[in-house]
Amino acid sequence: MNRITKKFTELKSQSRSGFIPFIVAGDPNLETTKELVLLLAESGASVIELGVPFSDPVADGVTIQAAAERALLNPISVKDILRMVAEVRAEECETPIIVFSYFNPILQFGLERFAVEAVKSGVDGILVTDLVPEEAEEFRTILTAKSMSLIMLAAPTSSDERLKKICEKASGFVYAVSRAGVTGARNETSGDAKTLVERLRKFTDLPIAVGFGISTAAQITETCKYADGAVVGSAIVAEIGRLGDSAHLVKGVREFVRKLLPEEFSADDLH
Amino acid sequence: MNYQPNERGYWGEFGGRFVPETLMSPLEELTSAYFAVRDDAEFQTEFLQLLRDFSGRPTPLFYAKRWSESLGGARIYLKREDLGHTGSHKINNAVGQILLARRMGKKRIIAETGAGQHGVATATVCALFGLECVVYMGTEDMRRQELNVFRMRLMGAEVRGVDSGSRTLKDAINEALRDWVTNVDSTYYLLGSALGPHPYPLMVRDFQSVIGKESREQFLEKNGELPTALVACVGGGSNSIGLFHPFLNDESVRMIGVEAGGKGNNLGEHAARFNKAGGGKIGVLQGTKSYLLQNDDGQIALTHSISAGLDYASVGPEHAFLQSIGRVEYAMAMDDEALKAFQILSQTEGIIPALESSHAIAHLLKLAPEMSPSQTIICNLSGRGDKDVNQVQEMLNNESQINKTGKTMADSGIKMA
Numbered sequence: 001m002n003r004i005t006k007k008f009t010e011l012k013s014q015s016r017s018g019f020i021p022f023i024v025a026g027d028p029n030l031e032t033t034k035e036l037v038l039l040l041a042e043s044g045a046s047v048i049e050l051g052v053p054f055s056d057p058v059a060d061g062v063t064i065q066a067a068a069e070r071a072l073l074n075p076i077s078v079k080d081i082l083r084m085v086a087e088v089r090a091e092e093c094e095t096p097i098i099v100f101s102y103f104n105p106i107l108q109f110g111l112e113r114f115a116v117e118a119v120k121s122g123v124d125g126i127l128v129t130d131l132v133p134e135e136a137e138e139f140r141t142i143l144t145a146k147s148m149s150l151i152m153l154a155a156p157t158s159s160d161e162r163l164k165k166i167c168e169k170a171s172g173f174v175y176a177v178s179r180a181g182v183t184g185a186r187n188e189t190s191g192d193a194k195t196l197v198e199r200l201r202k203f204t205d206l207p208i209a210v211g212f213g214i215s216t217a218a219q220i221t222e223t224c225k226y227a228d229g230a231v232v233g234s235a236i237v238a239e240i241g242r243l244g245d246s247a248h249l250v251k252g253v254r255e256f257v258r259k260l261l262p263e264e265f266s267a268d269d270l271h
Numbered sequence: 272m273n274y275q276p277n278e279r280g281y282w283g284e285f286g287g288r289f290v291p292e293t294l295m296s297p298l299e300e301l302t303s304a305y306f307a308v309r310d311d312a313e314f315q316t317e318f319l320q321l322l323r324d325f326s327g328r329p330t331p332l333f334y335a336k337r338w339s340e341s342l343g344g345a346r347i348y349l350k351r352e353d354l355g356h357t358g359s360h361k362i363n364n365a366v367g368q369i370l371l372a373r374r375m376g377k378k379r380i381i382a383e384t385g386a387g388q389h390g391v392a393t394a395t396v397c398a399l400f401g402l403e404c405v406v407y408m409g410t411e412d413m414r415r416q417e418l419n420v421f422r423m424r425l426m427g428a429e430v431r432g433v434d435s436g437s438r439t440l441k442d443a444i445n446e447a448l449r450d451w452v453t454n455v456d457s458t459y460y461l462l463g464s465a466l467g468p469h470p471y472p473l474m475v476r477d478f479q480s481v482i483g484k485e486s487r488e489q490f491l492e493k494n495g496e497l498p499t500a501l502v503a504c505v506g507g508g509s510n511s512i513g514l515f516h517p518f519l520n521d522e523s524v525r526m527i528g529v530e531a532g533g534k535g536n537n538l539g540e541h542a543a544r545f546n547k548a549g550g551g552k553i554g555v556l557q558g559t560k561s562y563l564l565q566n567d568d569g570q571i572a573l574t575h576s577i578s579a580g581l582d583y584a585s586v587g588p589e590h591a592f593l594q595s596i597g598r599v600e601y602a603m604a605m606d607d608e609a610l611k612a613f614q615i616l617s618q619t620e621g622i623i624p625a626l627e628s629s630h631a632i633a634h635l636l637k638l639a640p641e642m643s644p645s646q647t648i649i650c651n652l653s654g655r656g657d658k659d660v661n662q663v664q665e666m667l668n669n670e671s672q673i674n675k676t677g678k679t680m681a682d683s684g685i686k687m688a
């Protein structure tokens with residue numbers, strides 16, 4: 001069983017949902033990203049999403065666009081990111097890690113090569129923002145052979161027919177996009193999210209995480225009532241951007257996450 | 272061969288749909304709406320009538336006699352898309368898509384623009400039908416195509432400047448996609464070139480094919496035979512595919528697309544996607560698989576061209592396919608060659624071409640003399656140069672290249688008869 005499945009099984013047995021933070025690899029630099037990953041793992045993350053910065057992030061709002069720009073100030077490759085994950089694993093961190101990317105950087109790295117190298121480094125799955133089920137078959141076959149999860153996105157605009165296709169291709173978990181739009185912090189989660197999760201349950205037994213726009217403790221609590229995980233991206237990324245490449249960064253993010261997480265999360269995971 | 276994409280929008284290995292899931296339903300809706308009108312006689316009649324009455328089609332096919340003779344080779348015919356309403360071929364696609372948007376009941380139209388010609392065409396058809404119009408444009412392009420920004424605003428469009436990346440066409444498309452993904456229900460994205468996810472490359476090509484259909488008829492009528500070659504500039508690829516497509520099965524007809532060679536061969540200095548030595552490789556950008564200018568990590572490269580309309584890191588997938596099977600050849604014209612061509616056509620024929628079209632003209636300066644006067648070329652004059660005169664004036668003043676006496680064209684390298 002890979003780490004993702006193991007984690008969600010464990011959460012389920014405790015009747016809990018997961019906290020899934022997203023950060024952009026290389027923002028502000030890869031050494032710091034490594035520290036942040038370790039910190040998030042310690043702070044109660046169930047799964048960590050590691051964004052591959054891309055020059056043309058069409059699905060992202062200004063916060064993550066800016067983070068990608070910061071990360072790309074220095075050359076950074078998929079290879080560098082995987083090497084960093086291997087270093088995280090060397091520190092005996094067993095939190096599931098998924099790579100979150102646009103398709104082109106992975107395509108240039110090589111699909112087969114990605115699967116091989118990602119497994120070696122200790123990555124558990126990948127989510128590709130612009131790879132819909134119709135285009136995903138080749139990559140899915142490659143990943144499945146290596147027991148890597150392919151996390152698929154579902155949107156409120158997806159028809160039932162599409163949700164079915166998405167669930168058939170997905171492994172690990174399904175990522176439900178809370179609203180039509182780009183990434184970015186909001187104070188309220190759209191009612192579409194709950195409806196979408198309910199619709200998805202008809203087609204899959206996989207865990208379902210909700211993301212896009214979750215940025216407060218209240219939203220996390222609310223989301224976890226009906227979903228198996230809540231993804232928080234822009235809120236954390238904005239904090240990283242605000243603190244910048246400073247000595248307080250890691251400490252600051254630790255504080256931020258501590259305040260962000262509702263009590264039921266932090267209490268349990270911080271042994 | 273029918274040169275149609277498969278049902279997933281692929282020509283060979285190129286095309287497809289690489290978009291966030293949120294856009295898949297709207298794309299499916301658009302595809303079925305488009306296929307419903309594609310063979311609908313009533314829609315096609317409405318389209319052609321509007322092109323005739325509003326836009327002034329058919330555009331002439333003009334024999335550029337003085338210029339051809341001065342080059343001493345092939346006879347060159349110019350397809351005068353510059354004479355259509357709004358001054359470029361972009362109006363053909365805008366008219367087609369606005370009729371479709373109306374059938375789909377959409378009230379809000381968004382578009383991206385590079386040179387501003389597609390933005391102007393979109394603003395124009397929105398004014399015509401009283402629809403809300405938002406145009407995204409890179410701030411670098413707003414600077415160099417100031418006149419078109421004013422034209423769009425004059426017709427009631429909102430122009431939103433885009434400050435990311437190289438602040439050009441690619442960045443404007445990113446922003447338009449972000450708008451669309453956020454406003455899928457109300458909004459129709461009127462994409463301006465043969466680019467993006469299926470069905471756009473097919474739909475834009477179909478609407479622009481009016482160029483090639485007319486050219487073919489006009490040429491046959493004048494000459495009783497087909498042309499030897501076709502030449503057009505390639506930005507996203509719409510004016511060129513529009514000219515080429517109706518000739519693809521005419522095997523004797525040679526076709527050449529001209530990309531922007533910019534100022535050098537290094538990544539960042541040009542916009543020639545098929546220039547493999549210059550960093551062009553297969554990849555996925557903005558919804559489609561095609562040739563891209565990118566670095567080894569798959570990050571999209573900055574591009575450069577003297578002309579905003581050609582300054583783009585990717586190219587329409589049908590071109591990538593036509594290149595891969597060798598049906599169409601792709602060449603480059605450099606910035607300075609295009610600038611020279613801009614002046615030469617102005618001086619020999621009294622036609623000021625757009626800087627985009629000047630790349631095709633520049634290629635003819637080399638190609639035509641290698642051919643014989645019994646041979647013929649149709650060149651797509653995709654737009655007029657009024658929008659570029661300020662920029663060109665500035666560049667020429669700076670380089671003090673302008674031929675003040677107007678007596679000889681020695682410094683533009685052309686032999687006069």
Ligand SMILES: Cc1ncc(COP(=O)(O)O)c(C=O)c1O
Nearest residue numbers: 388506507508509510580653654
């Ligand atoms: C006059 C003119 N020609 C050519 C182009 C390039 O676009 P495409 O390759 O789609 O014809 C543009 C784009 O703005 C244009 O304005």
